[in-house]
Amino acid sequence: MKHLNIGLFGFGNVGRGLYDVLKRINSDNVTIKRICVRNIEKDRGIKAEFTDNPDDIFNDRDINLVVEVIDDAEAAYDIVKRALKSRIPVVSGNKKMLGHHILELIDLQEQYNTALLYDASACGSIPVIRNLEEYYDNDLLCSVKGILNGSSNFILSKIFNEKMGYKEALKLAQDLGFAESNPTLDIDGWDSLYKLIIITMHAFGVYVAPEQIFTYGISTMNDADIRFAEEKDRRIKLVAHVEKIDDRLIMCVIPQLISRNKYIYSVEDEFNGVVIKGLFYDKQFMFGRGAGGHPTGSAVLSDITACAYNYRYEYKKRNDSVLPRYTTEHTFRVYFRYKSAEQRNLLNFLKVREQYTSDEYNYIVGDVTIANLKAHQEELRTPDCFVAAYPFD
């Protein structure tokens, strides 16, 4: 294993987590040579070479690996591109940046023959990307579905198990370092979306841009929705889902009413759970900490070690002769709470299975297409509305 001198960008939850993990294992092979942060004036309480100038890392000839764990996707994009173009391998945790730019970054890896690894970006400490890349054969793989956002799951656990208020639970998630600096990324589903895009690339070899995928979170969920879930003996979980159905691929991020018999029903707090379904092996379940400085720091370390052994993602499935075609023409059963007749008419129910009306709110249980939901994604994001998938089993 070659010695790695790391130029680290970011010293927040994950950067510090990586620093602690490295200190704890006392590795002879990995050294953090220099750390670039936004605010050089902040007291970090450690002795290390800090800078706020990326050039100090890129011009340091001893640095042979860049690790980027900052919370600014645009700056992260520049750092990763610059590292690849300088032929310095790079490890990144930034799913938003990857969700938007992964295709270009795959090309750059090829062009400059340099690795970009990002297992830590998708499910914190769960090694889902390398597993999908190396182990799961495309023809046998049917779906990947799971709880990919630790922060919203933490909030939902506190609400369902401890009857905590929404704002209080969010504040606690932030205080514990699970939430993104901008919490709408977590609770409105965007964080799960970016992870889903990365996972889909490695599971099925297909890239679908963020704006094409129905993405809806838990920010408008209220007591009526919680009551509905409890009456049906289900729990609401924020689920990201990609599924291959014949030659078609469907994807979405949506809260789901999950029944007790499902693996993800009992995924609590900041944990993530991913269910991988195959044609012949049925279901497999990966479970672990999806957020937090130390779990994510250790996933970053795993990528660092993989770099030391010259590991690279090969994106093999992109070369399959027939790739599934992304579509939103797929129907599923949903629970839809709304207030006005205008809101009711946003969704074109192919079949209505249950209805409720009152002075405070109304709901419908029925079948809609993802395309219909996608067309009204932003109008549905109001406190008067909430949509959750309501699978039959």
Ligand SMILES: NC(=O)c1ccc[n+]([C@@H]2O[C@H](COP(=O)([O-])OP(=O)(O)OC[C@H]3O[C@@H](n4cnc5c(N)ncnc54)[C@H](OP(=O)(O)O)[C@@H]3O)[C@@H](O)[C@H]2O)c1
């Ligand atoms: N937190 C998690 O559990 C988790 C899990 C998986 C992946 N991630 C990903 O890991 C990344 C970091 O997350 P985090 O939770 O550690 O964020 P964070 O706690 O908010 O820390 C962000 C760090 O980035 C630095 N920074 C921001 N812009 C910069 C720039 N242009 N140049 C250099 N440094 C810059 C900040 O510097 P200052 O300290 O000076 O402000 C800070 O140290 C994000 O992409 C996130 O999505 C996080």
